[in-house]
Amino acid sequence: MSKWSLALAVGIVVIAGCSGGGGGGGPTPPTPSNPNDSTAFITLPGGDGILQSVYLTGQGRAEGDLLAVIRNDSQHDVFGTVASQLERDVRLDLTAYTSNQLYLTVPVSTFPDLVRTFTQYRLNIDHTGQENADGTSNDFPPDSSGVLQDFDAFYRLFPGRMTSVTVRLNDSMFTLTNQSSTFDSTEFQNQNYSTSHGHTGMNGFLSDYLMFDLSGSANNGHRPQLPDASGEAGQLYVSGDNFAVSVHSDGPQDQATTDPKPYFIFTENNTTYLEGKHIGERTRVDPGGSPQIFPGTYTMIQPDPRPLANPNARLTALVGGYRLFSARFGSLGTNPQNFEILAFPGTYTDDEGTMQVLLFNYSGGGVSNVYYGTIDLGAGTIIADPIENLGIVPLSGSITGTVNQFTGTNGAVLSNQLAFGSVRGGRFTLSGAPGSFSTSGRFVVFRK
Secondary structure, X not given: OOOOOOOOOOOOOOOOOOOOOEOOEOOOOOOOOOOOOOOOEEOOOOOEEEEEEEEEEOOOOOOOOEEEEEEEEEEEEOOEEEXXXXXXXXXXXXXXXXXXXXXEEEEOOOOHHHOEEEXXXXXXXXXXXXXXOOOXXXXXXXXXXXXXXXXXXXXXXXXXXXXXXXXXXXXXXXXXXXXXXEEOHHHHXXXXXXXXXXXXXXXXXXXXXXXXXXXXHHHOOOOOEOOOOOOEOOEEEEOOOOEEEEOOOOOOOOHHXXXXXXXXXXXXXXXXXXXXXXXXXXXXXXXXXXXEEEOEEEEEEEEOOOOOOOOOOEEEEEEEEEEEHHHXXXXXXXXXXXXXXXXXXXXXXXXXXXXXXXXXXXXOOEXXXXXXXXXXXXXXXXXXXXXXXXXXXXXXXXXXEEEEEEEOOOOOEOOOOOOHHHOOEEEEEEEOOOOOOOOEEEXXXXXX
């Protein structure tokens, strides 16, 4: 069974918040140095990042009745400990196939380059116990069954964004004795460790997606194919770690009346995928009569590892969310070409200086002529393909170009061009671009 910690960007709830500066801009559009420049700016909420721990229980991801009880969530680094007391105990049935999410708010705004890096993940189980036949439980004393251990990890927290770490936890990791249990940390590592970008351990990932609607007529014939060969994608998603596509949602409405649509996350250089379902953003009216938009949600699934008669049986592995990209950017498409280049940092961007990138025209609230690719800040290059190539072929370089004059949080050009974590924007020059694109101008980084 493959581990879900394979640098898989499956978002949970995208954080809602107030507008803020970033990307070389602020609460108002930046003043362009050239009339053809983009005036886009970031409207991410600032201050805190969110760490989501996703507990996946059940072996293979045997039978038994072991419980683990979690009462608080805490993580630590050289700068201190971040902890949160849960409002109620989270009781995990370690023999059942369940998915449980815990959220921890992590201060980030005072850290250099507005990022906080963790190299350990703390597993904090207050105590274990066993279910009784009548549905009650026999809880073991914490001093003989609790777990408080740190494991090698690598994950980063950014202001206004969410990072997720998957935690496989099941009864194979515990040995029961009289009124106590012994935790097997080696077995825990075997089921949770992976290697990504040279980091071996519990690798986390940015897990909030932005969605781009491709359903407009301007994109007909120029959309990615759905990986199950069922047709063209209606929506495109990007997080900085992965791209995803889906069938178009039913649109804003009550979730209870919405039919979930197929959703796919690309992995392994966009040549393999994971499957799921999603429901679009919903508009609800609060008691005061004001409408509120709630994020779209999705559920990722995996094959059921148990020997069932139905080989197509699936288990819920993760649930997630996304927001329309224009909810996180202001002043889009205001230049004569209605053209934007948006770069998306990933979990390892600070080490490598590379980012996912989208190039597109934006007019009337819709995107068209979409290209996807990467920006390499270290090499000063950009490479992109038509979006219809996503999931079919590696980048072939239909568009190439250069990037330079990187700017920081205040919009000023950085003196150190290799300060990857400080970059919030810069200048680009393209070659081989379609006529609707600008050949030079300003790109923006999706980062507070």
